[in-house]
Amino acid sequence: MPISEMTSLSTECLLATRPGYTDLHNSCHQLQDIPLPHGIGILLQSRCACSCHRSGGRA
Template sequence: MTVAEAPPLSPECTLAREPGYGAAHEECRRTDDIPLPHGGGILLQRRCGCACHRQAPPEP
């Protein structure tokens, strides 16, 4: 995924980048994509693009 394709940061993770607000990462709840029910793959809300939420690749 390139920087242009990365999902935007949540408000909590955007705030956590400011000095003194690092603990705001813990408040972020956008850890997964939320699909629109019966939407055929349309997303209601994208996951947060912050590196603190990136998952490790699945083991082979």
């Protein structure tokens, strides 16, 4: 997995890529971008880029 892809995953989804931890995808709460209040275009927290979220379901 490329470094750039790893940094865009939540902690839970990154750990879920390891054997025995796949159920941690269900613990991910980074399902949407959270903007910084009054910070136009600045994100406080970005959405998890895991494929389990992009497909509309969980892994």
